[in-house]
Amino acid sequence: MTEKKNLVGNAQTLRPAQVAGCTPAQVVQWLAEQDLTARELQGTRVITGLTMDSREVQEGDLYVALGGAKAHGASFVEAALKLGASALLTDAEGLEIAQASTDIPDDFGIIICEDLRRAVGPLSACIYNSQPDDGSAPRLFAMTGTNGKTTSTYMINSIMKALDHTTGLIGTIEILAGGQAIPSKLTTPESPHVHSLIALMREQNITAAAMEVSSHALDYRRVDGIRYDISGFTNLTQDHLDQHGTMQSYFESKAELFTPQRSRRAVITVDDEWGEKMARGAADAMGAENVVRLTTAHGAGLTALPAHCGAGDWALVDVARHGIGHTFTVQRGDGTMLTTSTQLPADFNVSNAALAAVMVYESASDGAERELIKKVLADPATVTPVVPGRMQLISTAPTALVDFAHNPDALKRALEAIEPASSEGKIIIVFGATGERDQTKRPIMGEIAASYADIVVVTDDDPHGEAAAPIREAIVAGALAAVEGGARARQVLNLEPRSHAIAEAINLAGPADSILIAGRGHEVAQDVAGTDIELDDRVETAKALEEAGFVVLEAYSTERK
Numbered sequence: 419m420t421e422k423k424n425l426v427g428n429a430q431t432l433r434p435a436q437v438a439g440c441t442p443a444q445v446v447q448w449l450a451e452q453d454l455t456a457r458e459l460q461g462t463r464v465i466t467g468l469t470m471d472s473r474e475v476q477e478g479d480l481y482v483a484l485g486g487a488k489a490h491g492a493s494f495v496e497a498a499l500k501l502g503a504s505a506l507l508t509d510a511e512g513l514e515i516a517q518a519s520t521d522i523p524d525d526f527g528i529i530i531c532e533d534l535r536r537a538v539g540p541l542s543a544c545i546y547n548s549q550p551d552d553g554s555a556p557r558l559f560a561m562t563g564t565n566g567k568t569t570s571t572y573m574i575n576s577i578m579k580a581l582d583h584t585t586g587l588i589g590t591i592e593i594l595a596g597g598q599a600i601p602s603k604l605t606t607p608e609s610p611h612v613h614s615l616i617a618l619m620r621e622q623n624i625t626a627a628a629m630e631v632s633s634h635a636l637d638y639r640r641v642d643g644i645r646y647d648i649s650g651f652t653n654l655t656q657d658h659l660d661q662h663g664t665m666q667s668y669f670e671s672k673a674e675l676f677t678p679q680r681s682r683r684a685v686i687t688v689d690d691e692w693g694e695k696m697a698r699g700a701a702d703a704m705g706a707e708n709v710v711r712l713t714t715a716h717g718a719g720l721t722a723l724p725a726h727c728g729a730g731d732w733a734l735v736d737v738a739r740h741g742i743g744h745t746f747t748v749q750r751g752d753g754t755m756l757t758t759s760t761q762l763p764a765d766f767n768v769s770n771a772a773l774a775a776v777m778v779y780e781s782a783s784d785g786a787e788r789e790l791i792k793k794v795l796a797d798p799a800t801v802t803p804v805v806p807g808r809m810q811l812i813s814t815a816p817t818a819l820v821d822f823a824h825n826p827d828a829l830k831r832a833l834e835a836i837e838p839a840s841s842e843g844k845i846i847i848v849f850g851a852t853g854e855r856d857q858t859k860r861p862i863m864g865e866i867a868a869s870y871a872d873i874v875v876v877t878d879d880d881p882h883g884e885a886a887a888p889i890r891e892a893i894v895a896g897a898l899a900a901v902e903g904g905a906r907a908r909q910v911l912n913l914e915p916r917s918h919a920i921a922e923a924i925n926l927a928g929p930a931d932s933i934l935i936a937g938r939g940h941e942v943a944q945d946v947a948g949t950d951i952e953l954d955d956r957v958e959t960a961k962a963l964e965e966a967g968f969v970v971l972e973a974y975s976t977e978r979k
């Protein structure tokens with residue numbers, strides 16, 4: 419057991435080297451340009467950066483102290499001062515808290531504004547000059563949707579690299595900028611981080627960057643002040659109802675990305691009613707000419723373009739299984755075709771690859787670039803990036819995969835993808851559900867597991883502060899109810915800790931079977947009541963396979979070293 423790693427500040431360790439510096443008066447003026455009223459109370463220190471977290475203040479920062487669910491940031495102003503903050507931006511409540519909590523020097527800036535969440539994004543853009551109009555900012559791709567954001571951003575990254583771009587990435591697994599890779603704390607970092615990262619990318623001559631935009635990010639205004647060149651939508655299925663309450667409000671949060679102030683163009687996957695609705699809303703907001711619809715028909719592919727396809731819309735046609743992956747073509751209503759393949763397993767990865775390819779194509783600046791895109795897509799390696807913990811193969815006999823599926827739709831689709839080729843093979847699943855998050859999905863995931871697997875092993879995910887046993891029991895209840903109703907599973911086990919559950923699942927497997935270890939993907943620690951317990955599903959799976967006398971894939975063994 420190790421203490422919780424202090425990840426705070428990771429994204430913030432990467433800042434641009436060149437920042438012009440500004441005064442509190444300039445901050446007030448920039449806010450006024452955004453129709454935000456602010457008052458400068460005092461201060462002369464020069465501001466060269468900003469942060470919303472006292473623990474990551476750097477010399478010269480503007481510390482933005484806002485009220486949160488647990489605390490008001492102003493209670494931490496003393497810590498910010500000690501770390502060298504130049505100024506404080508807070509609301510009236512924060513001012514009272516700050517003045518009561520510490521002595522504030524006269525040259526320390528104080529600015530008051532009552533709409534801090536709305537202020538911080540545009541202000542970050544000004545302080546870091548992240549997206550100037552001179553064409554020096556990277557081409558920016560945004561990806562939203564319930565599932566597939568990470569995978570499709572890695573695919574965009576891989577295609578842009580093949581086009582000889584220097585690339586950056588911001589997402590759930592890691593942030594890649596300026597030759598550095600740092601682990602992520604959030605899918606979408608806070609706006610000061612996002613803007614400083616984009617400015618840093620500019621300095622590093624990064625010419626294309628793909629980032630994941632979560633619904634939380636849109637609700638918390640983490641991407642305000644950014645205008646993406648092209649934004650994509652994967653899908654919308656049940657998740658995060660603890661944050662959004664209803665699917666409609668979850669949808670509305672995501673729809674915010676497809677507005678003219680945030681995105682120049684959009685590619686929307688329209689495989690279900692949510693996608694159709696998103697495309698209609700985007701066309702109303704951004705203009706129909708800026709919105710492209712993509713039909714992937716859940717990866718099944720069509721033999722011809724669907725009748726509703728407009729001249730600018732795309733559809734997936736001619737999908738063929740090729741090894742563990744697929745070769746496919748996406749066709750535009752005007753007859754343009756892109757043929758490519760991905761070796762990442764599962765039909766949903768065809769949808770992800772189609773979306774990535776179409777977004778890159780639609781973002782091209784001219785005909786020459788479009789021709790080059792067609793050429794690089796023809797190489798099977800282009801859309802086959804290594805995406806840590808996403809349908810990651812650990813062995814082939816049995817087929818053992820570690821995947822990040824942690825909501826009903828992802829779990830169902832991952833299970834569908836691993837149906838063994840031989841009718842003798844069985845499917846074994848190991849998974850759990852996160853504590854302190856959407857409780858309604860637990861029995862649903864149990865039911866799905868029992869419907870698609872022969873052996874269901876329920877175990878712990880991240881319990882966070884919640885007791886682990888009742889979480890497992892809620893999943894088991896869903897699985898057993900499905901079995902009573904005639905579902906496929908013939909064994910439902912409730913095992914902990916997770917490493918033991920993985921080992922038991924592998925002990926129950928034969929070489930023709932498929933084992934899916936779902937829910938944690940790339941993660942290397944399990945959060946139990948605020949303490950991180952080291953646990954990597956890939957390591958545990960490989961260890962258990964070897965102990966059971968199975969062979970671990972060379973590719974995984976190499977990565978492990």
Ligand SMILES: CC(=O)N[C@H]1[C@@H](OP(=O)(O)OP(=O)(O)OC[C@H]2O[C@@H](n3ccc(=O)[nH]c3=O)[C@H](O)[C@@H]2O)O[C@H](CO)[C@@H](O)[C@@H]1O[C@H](C)C(=O)N[C@@H](C)C(=O)N[C@H](CCC(=O)O)C(=O)O
Pocket residue numbers: 470471472473484485486487488489490491492494603604605606607608632633634635638
């Ligand atoms: C639910 C949620 O998103 N909460 C966000 C919210 O937290 P909060 O309102 O509770 O803030 P708080 O803890 O009361 O603190 C108030 C203020 O004091 C500051 N503070 C706090 C302590 C301290 O020592 N110093 C300090 O400055 C905080 O930075 C904050 O600005 O505002 C904070 C910053 O202002 C965010 O960091 C925080 O995200 C937390 C870390 C989080 O875990 N969010 C997750 C749920 C999230 O955003 N996930 C999405 C989706 C992932 C997915 O799709 O699966 C993501 O994009 O990662």
Ligand SMILES: Nc1ncnc2c1ncn2[C@@H]1O[C@H](COP(=O)(O)OP(=O)(O)OP(=O)(O)O)[C@@H](O)[C@H]1O
Pocket residue numbers: 563564565566567568569570590605630652653766767769770807808809821822823824827828829831832939
């Ligand atoms: N297009 C898709 N449709 C449905 N499921 C998918 C799709 N793409 C990936 N998945 C499944 O969802 C899991 C998460 O995939 P990925 O990390 O790419 O998505 P994400 O949107 O970044 O997820 P999160 O927001 O939870 O980080 C994968 O491990 C896989 O099981």
